Amino acid sequence: MSERRTDWGSEKARRQTFRGRKFRPLRRAVSIPVWGDLGLRIGFALFLIFVVIMIHWWDRAGLVDSVDGDISFLDVVYFTMISVTTTGFGDIAPVTDRARLIEAVIVTPIRFAVFFIFVGTAYTFIIKRSWEKWRMARIQEQLTGHIVVLGYGISGSEAVEELIERGTEASGIVIIDPDEERLREAEKLGCNVMAADATRDDTLNAVRIEEAQRVLVSAGRDDTSILIVLTVRHLAPDVPISVVVRANDNELLARQAGADNVINPVRFTGLLLAGSAKGAHIADYMADLASVTGRVQLVEREITEEECGCAISELHSGGRGLRIYRDGKALGFWEEECQNLQPGDIVVEIIPTENGTTNGDGQDSEK
Numbered sequence: 001m002s003e004r005r006t007d008w009g010s011e012k013a014r015r016q017t018f019r020g021r022k023f024r025p026l027r028r029a030v031s032i033p034v035w036g037d038l039g040l041r042i043g044f045a046l047f048l049i050f051v052v053i054m055i056h057w058w059d060r061a062g063l064v065d066s067v068d069g070d071i072s073f074l075d076v077v078y079f080t081m082i083s084v085t086t087t088g089f090g091d092i093a094p095v096t097d098r099a100r101l102i103e104a105v106i107v108t109p110i111r112f113a114v115f116f117i118f119v120g121t122a123y124t125f126i127i128k129r130s131w132e133k134w135r136m137a138r139i140q141e142q143l144t145g146h147i148v149v150l151g152y153g154i155s156g157s158e159a160v161e162e163l164i165e166r167g168t169e170a171s172g173i174v175i176i177d178p179d180e181e182r183l184r185e186a187e188k189l190g191c192n193v194m195a196a197d198a199t200r201d202d203t204l205n206a207v208r209i210e211e212a213q214r215v216l217v218s219a220g221r222d223d224t225s226i227l228i229v230l231t232v233r234h235l236a237p238d239v240p241i242s243v244v245v246r247a248n249d250n251e252l253l254a255r256q257a258g259a260d261n262v263i264n265p266v267r268f269t270g271l272l273l274a275g276s277a278k279g280a281h282i283a284d285y286m287a288d289l290a291s292v293t294g295r296v297q298l299v300e301r302e303i304t305e306e307e308c309g310c311a312i313s314e315l316h317s318g319g320r321g322l323r324i325y326r327d328g329k330a331l332g333f334w335e336e337e338c339q340n341l342q343p344g345d346i347v348v349e350i351i352p353t354e355n356g357t358t359n360g361d362g363q364d365s366e367k
Contacts, residue, residue: 038121045117048110053080055106062099065092084111143174143192144211150198150228152177152186155218155244155265164189165293174207198228201235210236217243217259222250226257233258289350296350298322303345312338312347319349 053076056063060071063079071092079092083103094100147163149156152175164170170190176198177183183193196203198219209215215232219225222245229243242261245254254262275282288294303324304316312321312333324331324338325346331337341347 041117041121045114048114048117049080049084052084052107052110053077055102056080056083059099059102062094062096062102063092064095067091083107084114086111086115143208145213146172146174146192146207146211148204148207148209148212148215149173149175149218150177150215150232151218151220151225152179152182153218153220156216157182157185159216159218160186160189160191162291174212176203176207199224199231201231204232204235209239212236212239215239215241217241222247222254226250226254229254229257229259293353295353297353298348299351300346300348303341303343303347305343307341308343310341312341315347315349317349317351319351321347321349323348 056076056079057073060076063071063076065071065075075092081087082089082092084107094103147168149160152160156175156177160173160175163173171192174192174194175183175186176194176196177186178195178197180195183195186193192207194203194207196206198204198217209232215236217225217228217232219228225243225245229241232239232241240260241258242263243254243259244263244265245251246264246266248264248267251262251264272283272286275286288296289298291297299317299319307314307316310316312324315321321333321338323333324341325348326337326342326344
């Protein structure tokens with residue numbers, strides 16, 4: 001329950017540093033609507049102008065009108081506007097020491113504040129947004145063979161970190177999640193991020209889902225994850241999809257929705273617990289296999305031309321073959337078919353990592 005509650009909810013930010021060059025975000029959503037942001041800026045600027053009008057009206061005795069000598073409220077508004085905008089026609093001017101001090105100490109800082117508000121607004125809503133739109137189009141044009149991660153909660157963030165550790169370029173990973181805080185953490189890794197709803201066609205089309213190498217789905221809720229799988233499969237019929245579900249009953253539904261791999265962390269945890277009851281090191285070795293930071297790791301690949309005709313125990317990679325997939329059928333290393341590898345076979349093998357040794361975990365090739 002705790003993992004489900006925190007996967008799309010709030011979580012502690014991860015502070016680890018990973019390999020990968022810095023890559024600009026694909027698109028970021030603002031926390032408030034565009035017109036809301038614009039309204040706040042204009043409203044604050046008008047408030048500052050109103051403050052200056054009230055100050056000038058309060059100190060109108062320190063102002064002189066060279067035209068008729070009388071300072072009306074309209075004259076104060078007029079003087080405030082030409083003063084704030086630095087136009088300064090000179091027909092109305094401060095003449096007393098107090099009025100000049102007010103202009104120097106109070107009005108001038110407000111004048112700069114209003115100026116920067118309008119300049120910042122012009123930059124944000126015209127220059128920056130046009131630049132972001134152009135840059136997003138350029139990034140989209142280059143997206144091909146990328147990995148799309150839909151959901152950056154606990155499972156999604158762990159998957160992204162593991163992918164980067166395994167050598168995947170962060171710039172080749174696109175993350176979609178509605179939570180801005182989590183996306184900021186993903187952006188620090190160098191990934192492309194997009195704050196949006198992954199169940200919408202427009203969102204997935206924006207990241208060129210049909211050109212993706214693989215899609216990883218971890219929405220935190222089984223119903224949401226299955227809906228995302230359905231949407232992805234509709235838009236990208238041939239892209240492999242892996243999804244996380246937590247209820248056993250939903251595994252079949254996820255496969256029927258189009259998922260190629262269905263991962264149930266609850267069941268996997270149960271397997272580790274059961275294994276630990278039968279052996280103190282089984283759970284540790286399973287975790288070692290699953291992570292690239294361990295001594296050994298599982299690798300799935302197509303056999304090479306040189307390996308055709310060889311036995312699964314004679315892989316040129318030096319790994320220990322466990323099973324092959326031939327015509328959609330899984331064959332164990334003890335079965336006769338595995339003694340004669342054929343073109344197109346997919347082999348699952350254990351190979352050593354940098355922390356391991358040659359030809360497997362703890363087995364030296366010279367012995």
